[in-house]
Amino acid sequence: MKRVVSLFAAAALAASLLAGCGQTGESDWEYVKDKGTLKIGITLFEPMNYYDPENPDKLIGFDTELAEAVCEKLGVTPEFVEIDWDQKVFELQSKNIDCIWNGMTIKDDLKENMDFSVPYSGNMQVCVINSANADVYTDLASMANAKIVVEAGSAGQSSVEAEDALKDAQVTTLQAQRDTLLELKSGTADVAVIDAVMAYASVGEGTDYADLMVVEGIELSKEEYGIGLRKGSDMTEKINAALQELADDGTVAALAEKYPSVLVTLEPAA
Numbered sequence: 001m002k003r004v005v006s007l008f009a010a011a012a013l014a015a016s017l018l019a020g021c022g023q024t025g026e027s028d029w030e031y032v033k034d035k036g037t038l039k040i041g042i043t044l045f046e047p048m049n050y051y052d053p054e055n056p057d058k059l060i061g062f063d064t065e066l067a068e069a070v071c072e073k074l075g076v077t078p079e080f081v082e083i084d085w086d087q088k089v090f091e092l093q094s095k096n097i098d099c100i101w102n103g104m105t106i107k108d109d110l111k112e113n114m115d116f117s118v119p120y121s122g123n124m125q126v127c128v129i130n131s132a133n134a135d136v137y138t139d140l141a142s143m144a145n146a147k148i149v150v151e152a153g154s155a156g157q158s159s160v161e162a163e164d165a166l167k168d169a170q171v172t173t174l175q176a177q178r179d180t181l182l183e184l185k186s187g188t189a190d191v192a193v194i195d196a197v198m199a200y201a202s203v204g205e206g207t208d209y210a211d212l213m214v215v216e217g218i219e220l221s222k223e224e225y226g227i228g229l230r231k232g233s234d235m236t237e238k239i240n241a242a243l244q245e246l247a248d249d250g251t252v253a254a255l256a257e258k259y260p261s262v263l264v265t266l267e268p269a270a
Contacts, residue, residue: 028233041097073242086153100228119224146190159220
């Protein structure tokens with residue numbers, strides 16, 4: 001009896017995870033439209049999603065403001081939900097959120113569990129160090145035995161694991177990219193491998209991390225950003241159409257000018 005009950009529970013869970021996907025016939029767009037909100041999974045990641053230093057209760061950033069513009073086009077209210085990045089697939093499939101919109105790299109392994117919007121930005125992984133170590137860490141070979149910090153489940157972690165030159169490095173995973181900079185600043189880590197868009201917006205003169213720097217000449221895993229949606233979701237087509245409208249009317253270009261460290265790839269239609 002316990003075996004039968006457990007199988008039934010597993011089947012029910014699988015059915016719930018597929019809800020909203022094309023595989024059940026239910027429209028994800030109708031689900032979002034009926035509740036009137038689009039729940040957007042994020043982490044705090046400058047310049048994509050972060051709190052305004054002058055208004056700590058206000059969320060700003062390239063992705064935040066682009067998502068707000070898309071939601072206005074769709075006639076729904078954006079609801080931003082901070083998630084554990086390592087649990088993003090579960091959060092999406094269980095309907096705790098409706099999409100992942102946080103400078104997420106389009107990767108083949110993620111495509112097995114979600115659909116992606118059209119790419120809207122480019123990126124790569126870079127190495128951040130303390131400026132005092134500028135002569136110590138100049139290339140990957142010099143980081144062979146370094147203490148490296150990365151965000152768990154991130155493109156940074158994947159790029160470090162793929163580098164033969166770093167196979168003997170001491171790699172520690174943390175919950176968020178911003179945590180890697182804190183570890184680096186405190187001196188408990190030697191190198192942080194993070195997204196270039198965050199690195200160039202967050203470190204150097206005029207920032208809270210003026211004593212940190214990007215090691216020039218190291219470009220790991222060049223990539224594209226996309227919005228993650230449930231597998232088979234008809235929301236993908238809706239969001240793609242809204243993104244193109246915002247590119248055509250100049251909204252995307254204006255955001256690119258406001259957040260210059262973001263490499264925007266979404267262009268107006270010819």
